[in-house]
Amino acid sequence: MFSLGVSDHFMIAHSFADPFFGPAQRLHGATYGVELSVRTPALGPHHVVMDIGALRSILRSVLETLDYMNLDEHSAFPNRTSTSERLAQYLAERVAEEVAKVPADAAPPRPASLCVLLRESPVAWASYEVSLPSQEGA
Amino acid sequence: MFSLGVSDHFMIAHSFADPFFGPAQRLHGATYGVELSVRTPALGPHHVVMDIGALRSILRSVLETLDYMNLDEHSAFPNRTSTSERLAQYLAERVAEEVAKVPADAAPPRPASLCVLLRESPVAWASYEVSLPSQEGA
Amino acid sequence: MFSLGVSDHFMIAHSFADPFFGPAQRLHGATYGVELSVRTPALGPHHVVMDIGALRSILRSVLETLDYMNLDEHSAFPNRTSTSERLAQYLAERVAEEVAKVPADAAPPRPASLCVLLRESPVAWASYEVSLPSQEGA
Amino acid sequence: MFSLGVSDHFMIAHSFADPFFGPAQRLHGATYGVELSVRTPALGPHHVVMDIGALRSILRSVLETLDYMNLDEHSAFPNRTSTSERLAQYLAERVAEEVAKVPADAAPPRPASLCVLLRESPVAWASYEVSLPSQEGA
Amino acid sequence: MFSLGVSDHFMIAHSFADPFFGPAQRLHGATYGVELSVRTPALGPHHVVMDIGALRSILRSVLETLDYMNLDEHSAFPNRTSTSERLAQYLAERVAEEVAKVPADAAPPRPASLCVLLRESPVAWASYEVSLPSQEGA
Amino acid sequence: MFSLGVSDHFMIAHSFADPFFGPAQRLHGATYGVELSVRTPALGPHHVVMDIGALRSILRSVLETLDYMNLDEHSAFPNRTSTSERLAQYLAERVAEEVAKVPADAAPPRPASLCVLLRESPVAWASYEVSLPSQEGA
Numbered sequence: 001m002f003s004l005g006v007s008d009h010f011m012i013a014h015s016f017a018d019p020f021f022g023p024a025q026r027l028h029g030a031t032y033g034v035e036l037s038v039r040t041p042a043l044g045p046h047h048v049v050m051d052i053g054a055l056r057s058i059l060r061s062v063l064e065t066l067d068y069m070n071l072d073e074h075s076a077f078p079n080r081t082s083t084s085e086r087l088a089q090y091l092a093e094r095v096a097e098e099v100a101k102v103p104a105d106a107a108p109p110r111p112a113s114l115c116v117l118l119r120e121s122p123v124a125w126a127s128y129e130v131s132l133p134s135q136e137g138a
Numbered sequence: 139m140f141s142l143g144v145s146d147h148f149m150i151a152h153s154f155a156d157p158f159f160g161p162a163q164r165l166h167g168a169t170y171g172v173e174l175s176v177r178t179p180a181l182g183p184h185h186v187v188m189d190i191g192a193l194r195s196i197l198r199s200v201l202e203t204l205d206y207m208n209l210d211e212h213s214a215f216p217n218r219t220s221t222s223e224r225l226a227q228y229l230a231e232r233v234a235e236e237v238a239k240v241p242a243d244a245a246p247p248r249p250a251s252l253c254v255l256l257r258e259s260p261v262a263w264a265s266y267e268v269s270l271p272s273q274e275g276a
Numbered sequence: 277m278f279s280l281g282v283s284d285h286f287m288i289a290h291s292f293a294d295p296f297f298g299p300a301q302r303l304h305g306a307t308y309g310v311e312l313s314v315r316t317p318a319l320g321p322h323h324v325v326m327d328i329g330a331l332r333s334i335l336r337s338v339l340e341t342l343d344y345m346n347l348d349e350h351s352a353f354p355n356r357t358s359t360s361e362r363l364a365q366y367l368a369e370r371v372a373e374e375v376a377k378v379p380a381d382a383a384p385p386r387p388a389s390l391c392v393l394l395r396e397s398p399v400a401w402a403s404y405e406v407s408l409p410s411q412e413g414a
Numbered sequence: 415m416f417s418l419g420v421s422d423h424f425m426i427a428h429s430f431a432d433p434f435f436g437p438a439q440r441l442h443g444a445t446y447g448v449e450l451s452v453r454t455p456a457l458g459p460h461h462v463v464m465d466i467g468a469l470r471s472i473l474r475s476v477l478e479t480l481d482y483m484n485l486d487e488h489s490a491f492p493n494r495t496s497t498s499e500r501l502a503q504y505l506a507e508r509v510a511e512e513v514a515k516v517p518a519d520a521a522p523p524r525p526a527s528l529c530v531l532l533r534e535s536p537v538a539w540a541s542y543e544v545s546l547p548s549q550e551g552a
Numbered sequence: 553m554f555s556l557g558v559s560d561h562f563m564i565a566h567s568f569a570d571p572f573f574g575p576a577q578r579l580h581g582a583t584y585g586v587e588l589s590v591r592t593p594a595l596g597p598h599h600v601v602m603d604i605g606a607l608r609s610i611l612r613s614v615l616e617t618l619d620y621m622n623l624d625e626h627s628a629f630p631n632r633t634s635t636s637e638r639l640a641q642y643l644a645e646r647v648a649e650e651v652a653k654v655p656a657d658a659a660p661p662r663p664a665s666l667c668v669l670l671r672e673s674p675v676a677w678a679s680y681e682v683s684l685p686s687q688e689g690a
Numbered sequence: 691m692f693s694l695g696v697s698d699h700f701m702i703a704h705s706f707a708d709p710f711f712g713p714a715q716r717l718h719g720a721t722y723g724v725e726l727s728v729r730t731p732a733l734g735p736h737h738v739v740m741d742i743g744a745l746r747s748i749l750r751s752v753l754e755t756l757d758y759m760n761l762d763e764h765s766a767f768p769n770r771t772s773t774s775e776r777l778a779q780y781l782a783e784r785v786a787e788e789v790a791k792v793p794a795d796a797a798p799p800r801p802a803s804l805c806v807l808l809r810e811s812p813v814a815w816a817s818y819e820v821s822l823p824s825q826e827g828a
Contacts, residue, residue, distance in 0.1 A: 030287050046435075048497050168720070357599050
């Protein structure tokens with residue numbers, strides 16, 4: 001089994017409506033360190049899991065939908081529910097959609113999966129892993 | 139698949155009785171960096187894997203049973219057998235017992251597993267992964 | 277010359293009024309990793325720079341004045357001016373005030389200085405260094 | 415499930431023949447941080463996954479076949495194909511061969527697997543995981 | 553005293569002509585992690601050491617003169633002398649030239665200095681610190 | 691100003707006699723991450739601060755006088771006084787003695803200084819800086 005990983009980060013404000021979150025009900029924020037990895041049992045024709053430049057561009061473009069934003073006003077997290085777990089899921093699903101559009105020779109051979117891990121502080125992180133659909137047109 | 143992770147550390151003295159361990163038969167010690175993660179396929183009612191505050195408290199309370207101690211005198215490691223692997227197993231099993239007591243709405247949906255990874259130096263680590271039992275009363 | 281250092285972190289929301297800051301004029305946030313160090317040319321009676329437990333407690337108590345807050349509403353940063361540099365200065369000055377109250381045997385021998393370094397992302401940081409006043413009553 | 419991990423690094427020059435790699439077609443180089451881990455469901459007679467000293471020695475001896483070399487001239491990567499993925503696979507397979515020769519009491523109980531993860535920069539990594547064959551003579 | 557820092561990296565091939573360098577006389581390579589910091593006793597009109605966006609752009613543009621290159625053929629390091637120390641000096645001097653061109657309101661108040669620290673492996677680094685000239689036209 | 695740095699680690703047991711140290715009066719231990727750096731305003735004839743191989747060997751040989759030991763029985767720390775600060779001072783002074791014996795062409799040009807920084811946990815460190823004497827025979 002092979003994997004390929006890239007990292008980036010984004011910075012957001014948010015708060016939580018649910019009293020479960022204690023002081024995090026107040027408006028605060030976070031720098032999220034992002035680690036995105038793709039797993040596949042075989043390499044493609046260029047001897048890589050996928051085009052690492054494409055993977056970094058996809059990650060950046062997906063992060064742009066959150067970066068420097070107040071997530072309390074973001075449509076993907078209604079009712080102030082932008083937990084790290086849901087952020088990881090949101091990012092993984094958006095990245096998976098974009099990876100599905102990568103030309104076959106630069107895309108991960110199937111079956112493949114991807115995982116987004118978010119580091120919200122030096123002592124806390126969360127991740128979400130999702131299978132990649134079969135390649136379009138394949 | 140989701141995961142949630144937290145980190146902490148503890149500092150102990152120990153030695154090994156088994157000649158297999160060479161210079162580590164001498165009384166020495168270690169700072170163990172601890173990375174505890176919980177995996178579950180679904181989120182609970184608060185949109186999290188589990189209550190991260192509860193997870194950090196459980197980890198700290200379990201680490202207190204080792205921190206600032208000489209493990210050569212600890213009942214869990216008879217005959218001076220406190221290898222990093224056995225320390226990881228001891229901690230994972232104690233944490234699993236405590237997570238089983240967390241109220242359902244703050245606990246990881248089952249099936250779930252947890253992993254304790256211990257970093258003993260910049261160049262060495264060990265881990266142990268265990269399934270969580272079904273929730274009490276569920 | 278000796279130094280002693282401790283680390284912690286805090287999470288805030290903020291924005292900048294000055295158009296100089298481009299997209300950071302939008303409400304966003306950050307996790308700040310904090311590295312606090314104290315420098316002194318000699319050790320005190322306990323063979324340490326100062327009481328590390330007192331230093332960690334002081335740092336935490338000062339961070340509590342910012343943690344989980346929206347700095348746009350904080351009196352220390354009027355007109356939305358909470359740059360990393362000003363945050364470092366604010367923290368260093370508050371910590372210096374508290375270190376001045378530490379009992380002499382647990383305090384850094386003078387002359388001493390302290391530095392607060394803030395990591396706002398994996399690729400950016402800022403710091404502020406300040407001299408400690410002479411010990412009260414000395 | 416237990417794991418044991420060790421780390422090291424090596425420094426090489428290389429280039430890629432395939433136009434797919436853009437500027438990396440030029441002769442350049444990399445420091446590869448190496449993280450090698452072994453997984454097994456049970457511990458051996460010394461309460462460890464395997465002899466960590468043997469594991470570190472094996473890793474170093476295998477890295478010596480690449481360290482301070484120009485991989486464009488290395489027989490394992492014909493036609494300038496030393497991608498991080500193929501480097502991880504090469505290393506994992508060489509390490510697996512050597513682990514198979516470790517005396518039974520110091521070797522990982524089977525079934526076991528190992529994984530080599532290579533960090534080529536602060537923002538990119540690749541890994542390869544392989545099952546270990548049954549122990550020789552077992 | 554304030555500082556502001558940013559990080560980046562570059563990847564090169566090189567070798568050393570001097571027998572002093574042992575196995576590093578062979579053509580090999582490195583990933584250099586770069587940490588660039590600017591120090592100044594006062595903040596500018598925007599409450600920052602200098603424009604962090606400008607600093608990151610300058611660093612990237614200067615790194616482009618080395619990235620993905622064989623330094624044995626680079627005019628700045630005649631006779632295969634691209635030690636980490638000389639690389640740090642080269643980068644610091646080029647960055648200082650560019651910082652001198654930054655508009656006054658976005659530049660570090662003088663007197664100021666800058667430091668380039670290069671991490672060539674997990675266990676080795678080098679740095680060079682240089683004073684910044686007075687601002688042009690000031 | 692140039693610097694050159696190398697890192698290593700060592701593992702010890704110790705305790706403190708002084709009630710000032712609270713729970714650390716109990717026998718415990720630590721992994722100390724070590725960062726050793728040498729500063730000098732000029733490079734030597736090989737375009738380096740000093741021979742990095744010699745520096746790593748000196749550091750390892752000095753660490754061998756502490757590694758895998760119970761410092762409560764070590765003659766350099768009478769009355770159980772092996773604080774991180776005193777350990778850093780001990781190591782810096784021993785390293786300085788050894789660097790003074792390095793042949794002139796491989797040694798740091800004078801004036802020079804060196805600093806030993808010890809990381810005892812993810813949240814605490816200490817350092818000691820000392821000037822290097824003039825070169826023997828110079």
